[in-house]
Amino acid sequence: MEWITAIKKAIKYMEDELLTVKGPEEVADHVHISPMYLQRGFQIMTGFTIGEYIRNRRLYLAAMELVNTGNKIVDVALKYGYETPESFTKAFTRFHNATPTEVRKKMRAVKTFLPLRVSIFIQGGDNMNYTVEKMAGFKVIGFSREFSFDMAYKDIPKYWDEIFKKYEANLFAGNAPANEIEQAVYDNRIGEFGVCIDDIGKEGKFRYMIAGRYTGGHVPEGMEIYELPEAEWAKFKCVGPMPESLQTVNTQIWKEWLPGNGEYELAGYYNIEWYSASGSTKDPDYQSAIWIPVKRK
Structure with a gap:
């Protein structure tokens, strides 16, 4: 639709x-x-x-x-x-x-809240830096948690901090993996993807994975694998410090690109945030991306 x-x-x-x-x-x-x-x-x-x-x-x-x-x-x-x-x-x-x-x-004043009327001013949606690529299915491995729709924007960044402190801080300091979980984090570059998955069937909740591309081998307890099917992905490039650059592009996708796009519409029940391994997330030229599965109208 x-x-x-x-x-x-x-x-x-x-x-x-x-x-x-x-x-x-x-x-x-x-x-x-x-x-x-x-x-x-x-x-x-x-x-x-x-x-x-x-x-x-x-x-x-x-x-x-x-x-x-x-x-x-x-x-x-x-x-x-x-x-x-x-x-x-x-x-x-x-x-x-x-x-x-x-x-x-x-008869104190009542706070007014009237029905919304949708009025979109589309500016620059077609000029966004994106490509559409067909990709074979692939598996990701990582840590998964359920989040509520209402609190996800606040709670997911805290989840990233938690996982980093538990499993990545030692590796980030340049040390060798200290256990099988850290080994899996290192081997599969966990942290490359943030994957939103709407498949748990619980009211008001979805699943979010901090993940990397699965390269095979042992899956430690506390981690899981998810397989993404073959799909066409609209990949939107983000350049700049996090999380501002990602949030800005995300807003443009939903307020400008989707309303103004005559060729593609949403598909699937998942999307991906991609994070570069190069540079600091606070660098002005740090690169990340948002991947959304699409289909031709």
């Missing part, structure tokens, strides 16, 4: 089913896009996760109902998806900076 059409359709579905929609998986299933792709693109384009959008819209409508009707707070809480008045009051107060009772009795 064309990207802007998919985003508009997702917003319409959330508005039509606002009181019952459960989250990104349900919305993604409706528009036939991977939840991981939809969540990432939606957040970059709108500034909100899908969960935040649904929650904010419900809290706005709940406030309007409190102001305009005599319905009990407990009934309003249940209507808008909260199991207890306490959980509703906590979320409501955090959003509106006033309790439900204060909004009703004192």
